Amino acid sequence: AQSVSQHNHHVILSEAASLELGCNYSYGGTVNLFWYVQYPGQHLQLLLKYFSGDPLVKGIKGFEAEFIKSKFSFNLRKPSVQWSDTAEYFCALHRSGGGADGLTFGKGTHLIIQP
Amino acid sequence: DSGVTQTPKHLITATGQRVTLRCSPRSGDLSVYWYQQSLDQGLQFLIQYYNGEERAKGNILERFSAQQFPDLHSELNLSSLELGDSALYFCASSVYTSGRSYNEQFFGPGTRLTVL
Numbered sequence: 001a002q003s004v005s006q007h008n009h010h011v012i013l014s015e016a017a018s019l020e021l022g023c024n025y026s027y028g029g030t031v032n033l034f035w036y037v038q039y040p041g042q043h044l045q046l047l048l049k050y051f052s053g054d055p056l057v058k059g060i061k062g063f064e065a066e067f068i069k070s071k072f073s074f075n076l077r078k079p080s081v082q083w084s085d086t087a088e089y090f091c092a093l094h095r096s097g098g099g100a101d102g103l104t105f106g107k108g109t110h111l112i113i114q115p
Numbered sequence: 116d117s118g119v120t121q122t123p124k125h126l127i128t129a130t131g132q133r134v135t136l137r138c139s140p141r142s143g144d145l146s147v148y149w150y151q152q153s154l155d156q157g158l159q160f161l162i163q164y165y166n167g168e169e170r171a172k173g174n175i176l177e178r179f180s181a182q183q184f185p186d187l188h189s190e191l192n193l194s195s196l197e198l199g200d201s202a203l204y205f206c207a208s209s210v211y212t213s214g215r216s217y218n219e220q221f222f223g224p225g226t227r228l229t230v231l
Contacts, residue, residue, distance in 0.1 A: 036222075043117055044205065044222040090158060099172045102148050102160025103220065 001013075002027035006095050006106035015063055019045040023091030030096035031072040034103065034107050035065055037111050038088040050074065051096075061085070086113045118142065119208050119223035127229045133194040136226045140187055141152035146170070146207070147189040148220060149181055176177030193228070201230045205212055 007022035024032060035047040048059025055067040065076045074091060088110050092103040118141035128134055140147050149161040149172075159172035164183035175181075178196075183189045193200060203229075207220040 011207075043119075043224045049219070076138060082131075082228075100174050102150065102163055104160065105158035107157040 001033075002093055002095060004104055004106040006089075006091050006109050008098050008109050009107065010110045010112070012112045012114065015083055019076070019078040019081045019085070019111070020056075021089055021091075021111070023074045023076065023106060025072050025074065025093050025104075026074050027072075027093060027095065032094040032096050033065075033067060033077050034092040034094070035059065035063070036090045036092060038090065038108075040087065041085050044090070047076070061086075077094075080113075081113050083113045085111060085113050087111060116222040117223060119206060119221050121204075121206050121223040121226050123226060124224070125227045125229070127231065128196060129231055130198060132196050132198055132230075133192065134196065134228065135226070136191040136193070136204050136206075138189045138191070138206030138208075138223060140189070141221055142223070144210050145187065145210035146209045146218070147183055147187070149175075149189070149191050149205040150205040150207065150222075151202045152205060152225070153199075158200075158205075160187050161191070162183075194228045201228055203227050 003026045017067050033050045036044045037047050038044050050057045050067045058064045063078050067074050088108045090108045091106040119140045121136045145167045148163045152158045161175040162181050163171040167183050178194050181191045203225045205225045206223045209218040209220045
C-alpha cells in the first residue's frame with residue numbers, strides 16, 4: 001500500500017523567511033503528487049500538482065515543489081513567506097493509472113508565520 | 116468557495132447513534148469522494164462514487180456506508196457511532212471519467228462530527 005510522510009508537524013517562521021516542507025512517499029509505481037493547503041476555517045485547496053514532465057512545478061501564491069524520483073520526495077518551497085501563508089499544508093499522492101481511487105494524504109504540517 | 120456543499124456543518128450525537136452526512140458536488144461533476152480527518156489518523160480516503168455507482172473503497176469501516184443519488188448528491192451514513200468516530204468528514208468532487216488517470220478533486224468545507 002502507498003503512504004505519504006511529512007517530516008515536520010509544526011513549523012514556525014518569521015515573515016520573509018524561506019520555507020521548505022518535506023514530503024516523502026512510498027509506492028512502487030508511477031504517482032501523481034499534490035500539495036494542498038487548508039487556511040483556518042476553510043476547505044482544502046490545491047496549491048500545485050505534479051503529473052509528469054518538468055520535475056519543478058510552480059503553483060499558486062508563489063509556491064513551488066520539486067519531484068525527486070530517486071528520493072521519493074516532493075518538497076514544497078517558497079522563497080519568502082507572508083503572514084497570510086499561515087495554514088495547514090498537506091502532501092498527497094494518487095496512484096497513476098488508478099483513475100478510480102482516492103488521494104493518500106500525509107499527516108499535514110501546521111505552518112505559523114509570525115509578523 | 117469550491118462549489119461543493121456539505122450539510123450539516125456541525126453534528127453532535129451520542130455513542131450508538133446513527134447519522135447521515137450530505138454532500139452536493141460541483142455542477143457537472145459526476146464523482147464524489149468521502150474523506151475522514153481525525154487527529155490520530157489524519158486525512159483518510161473512505162469511498163468514491165461515480166454517477167451513482169461505487170468506484171473505489173479506502174479505509175471505510177463496515178459501520179459506515181455511502182450512496183450517490185440520481186441527482187448526484189451523496190450521503191455518508193455512520194452507524195453504531197463510537198467516540199473514535201469524532202472527526203471532520205470531507206466530501207470532494209471531480210469530473211472523473213472512466214479511463215482518465217486523474218481529475219482534480221475539489222473539497223467541500225466539511226462536517227464536524229462530535230460523538231459524546
